[in-house]
Structure formats: C-alpha cells, structure tokens
Amino acid sequence: MIPHLWGIYREQQHSPGREFDDAEILRLVAKHVEAAGCQVHLKTPEDLRGANDPSPSLVFLMCERIEVLGLLEPLEMKGIPHVNPLQAVLNTYRDRMIPLLAASAIPIPKSRIISSNSSDPDHPSPQPPTDPFPIWIKRADVHNTQSGDVELVLSPEELRITLASLHGRGISRVVLQQHIPGDLIKFYGIGKPLASHRKDVWFQWFYHRDQELARYPFSEEALQTLTQQAASAIGLEVYGGDAIVTPAGEFFLIDINAWPSFALFREEAAPRIAEWLLRRLRQGALS
Structure with missing residues (x-):
C-alpha cells in the first residue's frame, strides 16, 4: 500500500511576515516526498477539525497551538510518527524551553x-x-x-x-x-545528531541581517554541537533558532523552535527534510 502522509501548515497568525516562506517549505518537502512514491495531503490547522480522513502513515507539522496539537494527539497515541513530535513542539514554548535547556547545561542568558x-x-x-x-x-x-x-x-x-x-x-x-552583546546568528538543523552519524544530519547557519557585525571568531563545529544538544534536550528533529557569539567566542542560545521556514536554504533543506521523513516512515513501519 502506498504510504499516505499529512503535512500541516503553520497557523497564519504564527507566521507574521513569513506566510509565504512557511507555506513554501512545507509544499516543497511534500513535492520531494511524493517524488519518492508517497502520497501527501497538505492541511491547514482548520482542516483538522471534524476531519474523518483515513489515518496517515506519518504526520509532518508546522502548527504550534496547544488546541491544534491536541487534535493530532490521538494519532500520535496510536503510534503514528510525527515530525516534530507533539511534545517537542510544546517544549519550544519558552516557559518549558528555558528549564529544559538549563537542565541540560546549555548556555542561555x-x-x-x-x-x-x-x-x-x-x-x-x-x-x-x-x-x-x-x-x-x-x-x-x-x-x-x-x-x-x-x-x-x-x-x-x-x-x-x-x-x-x-x-x-x-x-x-x-x-x-x-541582553547579551555580540553577533546574532541564525541556525537550521535536520535529524537526530546524538543518535546518528554526523553525516546523517544537516546544519547551516548565517548572520542575522540588520545588525552591526563584529564578526567575532568562533568554532563552527562548536556551534553545531551546541545547537544539536539543544535540539536533543527539546526533542526536535527539524528545527531552527538563534544564538549569540560573544567577543570571547562563547555562545549563548537565545531561542530554538520547531520547523522554521528555512527561507535562505529552502531548496537545499527540503530534500534533506524529505529524506528524514522517509527514514522516520521506515522506522515506524518496523516498530
């Protein structure tokens, strides 16, 4: 039977100024998944209310609101894989994220x-x-x-x-x-690095615009390790966030969130996300 996946768009009110970018990464990932022989049904959060569709083989989601995640919970309870897991999305709420990062010794302000x-x-x-x-x-x-x-x-x-x-x-x-003075960095990541070989994960970073850059030197490998440790602490598999590099080359993690727009790297990231979803789909079939 052909695997059938659901992709859930982000809530419109959670994409201020990023409505197109957020929707486009989901559409592009769906295109790559379909090219691998799967069926994909893209849904808005509103589509989940009262839906009687057959259960999917996997759900990939950008939605964030507690009430919308609650609509997906029965599917996850049935063992249907979700990327990101629902608990991980909830863990990105700051009142949950901050204690989790602190408990994992992630440097935060x-x-x-x-x-x-x-x-x-x-x-x-x-x-x-x-x-x-x-x-x-x-x-x-x-x-x-x-x-x-x-x-x-x-x-x-x-x-x-x-x-x-x-x-x-x-x-x-x-x-x-x-407030931590320094250069502000945006990062993106895909995969579960602490349970995989480094080659199985994808990572990119860039400087945020609209800042006066000092270009403090830092270790890119250390930045990748830090962000992957943070993603692991939260439970994320597709993620992005912000970090500060200080004059001493130290890092402070500012935020980490579930499934960003990947706007500057969309064409590169989409096939890698699709590969990860197909891997998770195979893992689910074997469990």
Whole structure:
C-alpha cells in the first residue's frame, strides 16, 4: 500500500511576515516526498477539525497551538510518527524551553518567568532585574505572533509599560531575559545528531541581517554541537533558532523552535527534510 502522509501548515497568525516562506517549505518537502512514491495531503490547522480522513502513515507539522496539537494527539497515541513530535513542539514554548535547556547545561542568558499582571494586588509588580538594562521581555509561550511579542526595554518604566501591553493582550506570563552583546546568528538543523552519524544530519547557519557585525571568531563545529544538544534536550528533529557569539567566542542560545521556514536554504533543506521523513516512515513501519 502506498504510504499516505499529512503535512500541516503553520497557523497564519504564527507566521507574521513569513506566510509565504512557511507555506513554501512545507509544499516543497511534500513535492520531494511524493517524488519518492508517497502520497501527501497538505492541511491547514482548520482542516483538522471534524476531519474523518483515513489515518496517515506519518504526520509532518508546522502548527504550534496547544488546541491544534491536541487534535493530532490521538494519532500520535496510536503510534503514528510525527515530525516534530507533539511534545517537542510544546517544549519550544519558552516557559518549558528555558528549564529544559538549563537542565541540560546549555548556555542561555539569565532568564526569569514572571506574571504580566502588575496591577492585581495578588500579582505584585516584579522586582527590578538585578542585571542592568537593557533587558528583553518576551511572551512565555509561543515565539512570535506579532509586533510586541519580543521587546528590548531600556528602563524600569519601559518594562512597566510593556508588561501592561502584554497583559492587555491576554498574555499572562512573560520572560525577562538578560541582553547579551555580540553577533546574532541564525541556525537550521535536520535529524537526530546524538543518535546518528554526523553525516546523517544537516546544519547551516548565517548572520542575522540588520545588525552591526563584529564578526567575532568562533568554532563552527562548536556551534553545531551546541545547537544539536539543544535540539536533543527539546526533542526536535527539524528545527531552527538563534544564538549569540560573544567577543570571547562563547555562545549563548537565545531561542530554538520547531520547523522554521528555512527561507535562505529552502531548496537545499527540503530534500534533506524529505529524506528524514522517509527514514522516520521506515522506522515506524518496523516498530
């Protein structure tokens, strides 16, 4: 029987300014999987509600919301492979990610998870950070849905205003995070490096634009090792994220997320993701 896979698009509200890039990587991966002899049905998160389609052989997904992942949970409970696993996607929420990375000794900026509610007497205003400003304030769940989800604040007054804005949007918890000066790097990865040979994984990095680069020297191998250790701690198989390289050539991991757009490397990454999905499909058939 021909394997039948589902691909699930990211929620539109989770792709601000990246709607095309996010959708295109999924479509291109599906094209490569179909070229290998499989059938692929691409779905929006809304398509999952009330769907009575036959169960797929594997699900590959970019969706992130808890309620949407819950619609896929019965399939995963039946043993149908998901890339990324649903728990790994949930682990990218910052309030879960930060403790997991810290427990795995991944170097991250000093971070504190607090309530955004500074007006309720049961939730008093947070104590000013012990580290000097500027600091970052970020929503504690998903990574970025619109302007204001991640802000660099320069003073206690800006912190108060930003907290009030996030609370007014219904975001109950936020992360206060130390600002680390240095060069900002974006990375992409595919595979399970700690359970595979290095040749079985794919990794790329580049400098974020819109920054004044110092081009501090660093070890690319050390960067790859760090990001793969972080992906393993979260449980991700297709991932991307951000890191800072300091003047001393040290790294701080800022974020890691599930299935990015791979925009600058889409043509290169798509066949490698498809290869990984087919490998996972074969593993599932043998289990």
